[in-house]
Amino acid sequence: MRLKLRIWRQKNAQSEGKFVDYKLDGVSEDSSFLEMLDLLNEQLIDRNEEPVHFDHDCREGICGMCGLVINGIAHGPKAAVTTCQLHMRVFKDGDSITVEPWRAKAFPVIKDLIVDRSAFDRIVQAGGYISVNTGQAPDANVIPVPKEQADRAMDAAACIGCGACVAACPNGSAMLFTSAKLAHLNSLPQGQAERFDRAVLMVNQMDAEGFGGCTNIGECEAVCPKEISLDFIAMMNRDLLRANLMGKGKR
Amino acid sequence: MQVAVLPRSSIGKKALMAVTGAVWIGYLVLHMWGNLHIFQGQEAFNHYAEFLREVGEPVFSYAQVLWIIRIVIVFSLVAHMWSAWELYLQATRARSTSYAVKRVVQANYASRFMRIGGVVIILFVIFHLAQYTWGWVTEFDRADPYRNVVIGFSNPIIVLFYLLALASLGLHLFHGVWSMFQTLGLNSRRFDGFFRGLAVFAALVVPLGFATVPLAVLFGILK
Numbered sequence: 001m002r003l004k005l006r007i008w009r010q011k012n013a014q015s016e017g018k019f020v021d022y023k024l025d026g027v028s029e030d031s032s033f034l035e036m037l038d039l040l041n042e043q044l045i046d047r048n049e050e051p052v053h054f055d056h057d058c059r060e061g062i063c064g065m066c067g068l069v070i071n072g073i074a075h076g077p078k079a080a081v082t083t084c085q086l087h088m089r090v091f092k093d094g095d096s097i098t099v100e101p102w103r104a105k106a107f108p109v110i111k112d113l114i115v116d117r118s119a120f121d122r123i124v125q126a127g128g129y130i131s132v133n134t135g136q137a138p139d140a141n142v143i144p145v146p147k148e149q150a151d152r153a154m155d156a157a158a159c160i161g162c163g164a165c166v167a168a169c170p171n172g173s174a175m176l177f178t179s180a181k182l183a184h185l186n187s188l189p190q191g192q193a194e195r196f197d198r199a200v201l202m203v204n205q206m207d208a209e210g211f212g213g214c215t216n217i218g219e220c221e222a223v224c225p226k227e228i229s230l231d232f233i234a235m236m237n238r239d240l241l242r243a244n245l246m247g248k249g250k251r
Numbered sequence: 252m253q254v255a256v257l258p259r260s261s262i263g264k265k266a267l268m269a270v271t272g273a274v275w276i277g278y279l280v281l282h283m284w285g286n287l288h289i290f291q292g293q294e295a296f297n298h299y300a301e302f303l304r305e306v307g308e309p310v311f312s313y314a315q316v317l318w319i320i321r322i323v324i325v326f327s328l329v330a331h332m333w334s335a336w337e338l339y340l341q342a343t344r345a346r347s348t349s350y351a352v353k354r355v356v357q358a359n360y361a362s363r364f365m366r367i368g369g370v371v372i373i374l375f376v377i378f379h380l381a382q383y384t385w386g387w388v389t390e391f392d393r394a395d396p397y398r399n400v401v402i403g404f405s406n407p408i409i410v411l412f413y414l415l416a417l418a419s420l421g422l423h424l425f426h427g428v429w430s431m432f433q434t435l436g437l438n439s440r441r442f443d444g445f446f447r448g449l450a451v452f453a454a455l456v457v458p459l460g461f462a463t464v465p466l467a468v469l470f471g472i473l474k
Contacts, residue, residue: 006351019351072354098352105345168356170363171338172345173261203260212345213261213338216430217363222356230433231440238436242260 001027001088003078005040005097007052010109013116017109019098024180033076034059034066036088061085061225064160067167068102068113074164074223082162082225093171102167104222104240106174106210119209120161120177128181130190143189156183158226165220165228171212176220178206179230179236198240200249261341262386269431271327271334276428276453278324279420283460289473290463293397300396328376336381343400361425361454368419375416382409404468411467425454456473 003024010017024043027036034056041051052250058064066083071075076086089095099113107115116178145153159180166174182202185191214233221230288299307316308459311359355363383396389403404410428450432438438446467473 008351062403067349069352072350072352073356100350103346103348103350105347131261170346171342173342203262207260210345212342213265214434215338215342215362215365216426216433217358219356219358222358229440231438231443234433234438236436237262237266237434241261241266241436244263 001029001091001093003027003036003091004094006096006098007113008100009052009112010101011111013108013110017112027088029087029091030042031088032059032084033068033070033086033088034084055114056084059084062160064162067102067162067164069102069167071098074102074167075162075225079222080225081228082160085225091234101144101248102163104163104166104172104211106172107163107166115163117161119161119211120163120174122209123178123202123205124161124181125175126202127194128185130185130194132190136176145188149187153184153187156180156228156232158229159184159224162225164223164225166211168216168219168223169212169214170219171215173214173220174206174209174211175214175233175236176228176230178202178225179232182236182239183232186235196239196243196248199236199243203236203240204249261338264337265434268331268334268338269434271331272427272431274323274459275331276329276424278320279457283457286461289397289400290467293395296397296400297395328373332369332373335366339366361422361424362430364419364422365426368423370414371419372423375412376421378412400464401468401473404465407469410465410469414462417462420461421454421458424457425450428453466470 005022005024006019007022008017009020024036024040027039031039031228034054037052037054044051048251054066054068057063059066061082061084064082067075068083070083070086075081076082076090078086101107101109101113102115102117104115106119107117110116157180159177161177163177165176167173182199185198186195216230216233218230219230285299285303289296304314304315311319361368379386383391383399386393386399389399389406391399404413422449429438429446432442432446464473
């Protein structure tokens with residue numbers, strides 16, 4: 001395959017970035033999107049040019065490191081996959097592909113296509129845990145969990161924190177991520193003790209990081225590689241409103 | 252850590268928007284239903300208009316209930332617009348750099364039209380008050396609302412503007428009614444279809460009910 005690439009290049013967080021055009025030949029349609037970028041980088045290195053920097057780790061769609069806006073869609077045109085699991089066969093020979101980093105005030109660009117997503121880590125630090133005394137490991141099945149609740153918690157826990165929801169949202173909102181992290185614990189018996197404090201603390205942190213508000217349009221859900229549902233946002237809203245009525249979240 | 256996260260958080264502003272939107276939906280349904288009295292003729296419609304001032308007597312004195320409703324809906328409208336404006340500013344700060352290429356995957360047109368549609372609706376509300384409450388636009392006689400309506404809607408350009416505003420309202424309700432339940436945390440997988448259906452119902456019935464009056468005048472059914 002022969003491709004025309006238009007890639008965002010930015011030296012560091014301080015500098016102004018710009019698009020640079022590249023022509024790439026000999027791309028296998030069985031290669032992944034990241035392998036295609038590897039091929040480009042090999043050629044750039046051979047030509048003594050700076051390779052294109054991008055985040056990646058497991059390359060099997062489960063770590064949440066990779067993430068590019070490809071032709072205007074976070075993680076590219078195929079639904080429910082990460083960028084690393086997007087294969088070049090979804091493109092046609094001669095296609096033009098525009099590649100951009102996640103765009104959000106809370107996700108500053110570090111270099112080229114790499115953004116700083118530590119805002120997500122701070123949201124999780126604010127309340128994405130349960131407090132337990134350490135010591136002997138508890139016996140299995142001491143706390144019975146109904147199948148339905150276990151499934152629901154698992155659906156939420158599938159979130160890998162890639163940030164595609166923020167990237168796709170015209171408001172730069174992190175509601176889908178935060179709600180998944182909340183629902184993951186709040187759906188289980190172990191999460192109930194701190195349920196409402198958790199909602200307040202994590203929403204507070206989410207707002208403090210400079211994310212936008214939710215307009216319920218559902219673009220986040222559409223690009224999410226793990227198909228996290230908007231349901232969890234409703235659950236978060238419900239918990240936050242109830243937490244406020246109960247005066248929770250004071251620490 | 253403060254208690255009052257709600258008023259400062261985006262979720263609190265959205266909850267305010269949802270509640271004030273609900274107030275307006277209630278008002279619009281009553282307003283639309285009441286308007287249909289015009290099809291019972293001049294006397295019945297003018298009688299209904301007078302009833303709106305007399306309602307609640309003798310607990311409330313003349314026009315008191317009307318004024319309470321007016322204050323509540325004006326307050327709701329201002330609060331609704333304030334939250335929209337605050338959230339708009341927050342969104343533009345959060346997404347300060349735009350994409351060179353951006354494609355919409357699943358968001359429907361109505362949901363992306365909320366802000367512009369809201370502006371169309373507020374401009375319409377001001378025009379509507381100027382026409383039928385203050386009587387600045389067309390020939391106006393406070394004692395004869397029926398005649399005011401017939402004269403007002405005999406101008407096709409005014410009717411067209413009303414229809415445009417009602418189309419905006421329909422789109423606003425199509426997303427807004429469902430969105431209201433989602434924001435207040437009342438939505439869930441089980442009820443999602445019901446709330447979507449309710450939104451479609453509201454988005455069709457309310458604007459169509461309103462549209463019957465200007466169209467009936469324009470086509471000579473009401474004289």
